[in-house]
Amino acid sequence: MSVPASATLLHVVREQIGLTGSKEGCDDSECGACMMLLDGEPVNSCSYLAVQADGSAITTVEGLAPGDTLAPLQEAFLVAGGVQCGFCTPGMLISATRLLRDNPDPTTDEVRLELSGNLCRCTGYDGIVKAVMEVAARTAEKSAGD
Amino acid sequence: MTIADSQPFIRPDGKEKVTGAGRYTADLNLTGQLYAKFRYADHSHARILSIDTAPAAALPGVFAVLTWRDVPAVLYGGYVQDRRLFAKEKVRWEGDVVAAVAARTPEIAAEAAGLIEIQYEVLPAQIDFEANAAAEAPLIHEQWAEYEADESVGLAGNILGHSSVVKGDADAAMAKAAIVVKSRYVADASQGAPIEPRAISAEWHGDKVTIWSSTQVPFAARSGVAHALDIAESQVRIIVPLLGGGFGSKCDFHFEAHIAALARATQRPVKLVFSRREEFLAPDHRREGMIIELETGTDPAGRLLARRGRLVLDKGAYCGEGGFFAQMAAMHACGPYKIDTINIDSYLNYSNSQPSGSVRAPTAPQACWALEQHMDEVATAVGIDPVELRRLNIIEEGDVGPTGQIFEAIGAKETLTAALEMIGYGQELPDDEAIGVACGWWPSFGSASGAYVKLNSDGSGTIITGAMESGTGAVMGLPLLAAQTLGMKPEDFSILYQDTDAGPWDMGSSGSQTTFNNGRAVIAAATEVRSKLLDMAAEELEAHRDDLVLAEGAVRVKGSPESHVTIAHLAGTGEPILGKGSGVVPDSPEVDASTCVGRLGLESFLAPQLMTQAVRVKIDRATGVVQVLEVAAAHDSGVIVNKIGADGQVYGGVLMGIGQALTEATVFDEEGRQRNPDLLHYKLQTASDAPEIQIRWIEIDTPNAGPNGSKGVGEPPSVPTPGAVGNAVAKLVGRHVDRLPMTAERVWNTLDAARAGTP
Numbered sequence A: 001m002s003v004p005a006s007a008t009l010l011h012v013v014r015e016q017i018g019l020t021g022s023k024e025g026c027d028d029s030e031c032g033a034c035m036m037l038l039d040g041e042p043v044n045s046c047s048y049l050a051v052q053a054d055g056s057a058i059t060t061v062e063g064l065a066p067g068d069t070l071a072p073l074q075e076a077f078l079v080a081g082g083v084q085c086g087f088c089t090p091g092m093l094i095s096a097t098r099l100l101r102d103n104p105d106p107t108t109d110e111v112r113l114e115l116s117g118n119l120c121r122c123t124g125y126d127g128i129v130k131a132v133m134e135v136a137a138r139t140a141e142k143s144a145g146d
Numbered sequence B: 001m002t003i004a005d006s007q008p009f010i011r012p013d014g015k016e017k018v019t020g021a022g023r024y025t026a027d028l029n030l031t032g033q034l035y036a037k038f039r040y041a042d043h044s045h046a047r048i049l050s051i052d053t054a055p056a057a058a059l060p061g062v063f064a065v066l067t068w069r070d071v072p073a074v075l076y077g078g079y080v081q082d083r084r085l086f087a088k089e090k091v092r093w094e095g096d097v098v099a100a101v102a103a104r105t106p107e108i109a110a111e112a113a114g115l116i117e118i119q120y121e122v123l124p125a126q127i128d129f130e131a132n133a134a135a136e137a138p139l140i141h142e143q144w145a146e147y148e149a150d151e152s153v154g155l156a157g158n159i160l161g162h163s164s165v166v167k168g169d170a171d172a173a174m175a176k177a178a179i180v181v182k183s184r185y186v187a188d189a190s191q192g193a194p195i196e197p198r199a200i201s202a203e204w205h206g207d208k209v210t211i212w213s214s215t216q217v218p219f220a221a222r223s224g225v226a227h228a229l230d231i232a233e234s235q236v237r238i239i240v241p242l243l244g245g246g247f248g249s250k251c252d253f254h255f256e257a258h259i260a261a262l263a264r265a266t267q268r269p270v271k272l273v274f275s276r277r278e279e280f281l282a283p284d285h286r287r288e289g290m291i292i293e294l295e296t297g298t299d300p301a302g303r304l305l306a307r308r309g310r311l312v313l314d315k316g317a318y319c320g321e322g323g324f325f326a327q328m329a330a331m332h333a334c335g336p337y338k339i340d341t342i343n344i345d346s347y348l349n350y351s352n353s354q355p356s357g358s359v360r361a362p363t364a365p366q367a368c369w370a371l372e373q374h375m376d377e378v379a380t381a382v383g384i385d386p387v388e389l390r391r392l393n394i395i396e397e398g399d400v401g402p403t404g405q406i407f408e409a410i411g412a413k414e415t416l417t418a419a420l421e422m423i424g425y426g427q428e429l430p431d432d433e434a435i436g437v438a439c440g441w442w443p444s445f446g447s448a449s450g451a452y453v454k455l456n457s458d459g460s461g462t463i464i465t466g467a468m469e470s471g472t473g474a475v476m477g478l479p480l481l482a483a484q485t486l487g488m489k490p491e492d493f494s495i496l497y498q499d500t501d502a503g504p505w506d507m508g509s510s511g512s513q514t515t516f517n518n519g520r521a522v523i524a525a526a527t528e529v530r531s532k533l534l535d536m537a538a539e540e541l542e543a544h545r546d547d548l549v550l551a552e553g554a555v556r557v558k559g560s561p562e563s564h565v566t567i568a569h570l571a572g573t574g575e576p577i578l579g580k581g582s583g584v585v586p587d588s589p590e591v592d593a594s595t596c597v598g599r600l601g602l603e604s605f606l607a608p609q610l611m612t613q614a615v616r617v618k619i620d621r622a623t624g625v626v627q628v629l630e631v632a633a634a635h636d637s638g639v640i641v642n643k644i645g646a647d648g649q650v651y652g653g654v655l656m657g658i659g660q661a662l663t664e665a666t667v668f669d670e671e672g673r674q675r676n677p678d679l680l681h682y683k684l685q686t687a688s689d690a691p692e693i694q695i696r697w698i699e700i701d702t703p704n705a706g707p708n709g710s711k712g713v714g715e716p717p718s719v720p721t722p723g724a725v726g727n728a729v730a731k732l733v734g735r736h737v738d739r740l741p742m743t744a745e746r747v748w749n750t751l752d753a754a755r756a757g758t759p
């Protein structure tokens, strides 16, 4: 596909591709609602030119689980009360996914620090942090059992 | 028993939110849509001499440019009708809308908005809201005397409202008091700052306009559009897609009529999406700045004999829905305490800055922050622990409130005890840590509200409600109540909501009232359905109605469980099964408040919610940086219907309170312009700032409570947090920080002054 030189990655994904899961909360890299994984690394797509992403693999919230299924983190966010208005949720899930991939057994402080680029005004982060810790604990249990 | 004890509950809108499939207003695009952009005032206070839209209209791609000439000459506002859609004679703050453009792309719309030529006579910006009350201050609204206004507000020149709380002879009691303490506190303005900036789309079908809006109050938005465009309410349909938070800031009618007018002028759908900067600058809605002067007299033991006070609140340029702020603030300057005599005056003044509007528990966090620090100062003067002072004076059942309200069962003292126990009050702490405590209160709001419950032919149910879900989970919790009434499962219900053409009128997501009022309506509607089911089952089972019970999706004959008929079977017979209800709204307690002026209905608190929060903070004395390490929140919100939802309100509300305590302030320059309209300079709390929060619900049986004995949940959590933080900081600094937010710089300056012993 062709994109305007000045278009942001967020704009192209939302308006040209039509995947609106990623949100625009600020447009200057302050809130993390637009966060995507670009070749596995998190970027605030509101502040990233689409042309720079040429040839890269991009993961948005829509791609966290196949088909109608939910990834363990998505499930855990719901159970732990990590979702209220849900506007920060897509970016938060992307951030948390990357965090657990790189650090499958984090401390609570590490989780809080790693998620501090994603603002949430509703939950006080409590349910979000609990959800991440819960998934980490389950993964650890599973690998201990293997 | 709380329902939540028995079953975990996943919010029905949860799955679409975690998969990204859910649509918020900005996610919608309509075929052929145009994009809107506003031209805002170029000055905070100026007379408009001329507006030339021709250069904008001539730009290719522009479809319409509207000003006051293009809409009905209508004024609007909640208690005082002082505002137009488009500024005409004057602009009164930097966000006043002078013109609106619709164009093929957002870029063209923005360029066109900049091409509109406006000539002004610039006037001095009157930012000092306290000084604006002076007789010689120029009027911000020259025509104020002609405005339609609620008589009780007390509009007079630059004073939009004046309320008082007067009980007994406070002057005489103060003169006799053994101990008298005086304080003055000043709170800055702050913001609701939802992560979703607002968005609106409008499209006309014949004479009817459909508006998709990120509003918390769709029915108020509908009335606003009808009034401002001089059309019937039946010509307006407001639909709210998923709402990305509001915290009060998306209450009231804001920009829906502007976009509807553009859509009508162009005969095309028109879409508006705010940038973050606009979300800060343009809404006539932020938390009010406030000056709070308090004086308290006690007997030698610390019993409160007299309270005098003077409050001045910054209303900004227009009234909006905030006309009740003076009275609300005055009640919060009394607090949940027994006080023999009171004399408090509270003023709501116009200024040339952004209008203030309801943000989560409007006026309460600032007033409570000042009062609770003042209470600690009183305790010091009396020579007792601040907690003892509160124990001695906090309201209990049978006590008389500031305006003569006699309190029914109330868990105030229990919240105090619980919060202290959770935080371990009195423990040894390192010398850079301290614990502060604050109590607060907040009323429940009774309001008309309605719901329909219908059963579908597969045995599932649908709740059709006017209630609004802003993320709090209040609407998401309604299925719990219907399920409980009908012996079904919450998952059996879908909800049709946020569409003014579907559900009955509702006050919206404001005043923490959804469960309290709409919950009652849903139970009433479900009860009608239940009655219908019992009739049908009695016939089918040849049993007497009184011998039937509803449980596990079926109607059963008591004592012979095999004799039953499923709800799905009854619903599938083709007979429509629909219930409607509103429930009976309890009245606010009767009081004789004839000694008080500016009475707008807040002189008594219906089913008051009580809370105590204790916080442990740590200070870095070298920098003034304060960190909140731990919060213990004990709240009497009645019986909790949906625990995961209620806990979520405390976690979120307390963190918002910490933000207000330490970092969040909208700073205006001398011209009335916001200096920090972005998330880099307006600092929200992050995950790593968030402390550990412990919650305890004091579930007291409250008269006049909502369904199952519930009260409100959403607003109270923010109320006592800044005060508790302030009291903890004061213990470490040696004196109280008298400006809110208590930024590192202000804490350091107070520390420095305390060390030097300067006043």
Ligand code: FES
Residues within 6 Å of the ligand: A023, A024, A025, A026, A027, A028, A029, A030, A031, A032, A033, A034, A035, A044, A045, A046, A047
């Ligand atoms: S929208 Fe990209 S960081 Fe806020």
Ligand code: FES
Residues within 6 Å of the ligand: A082, A083, A084, A085, A086, A087, A088, A089, A119, A120, A121, A122, A123, B195, B244, B245, B471
């Ligand atoms: S859930 Fe609303 S901003 Fe996070």
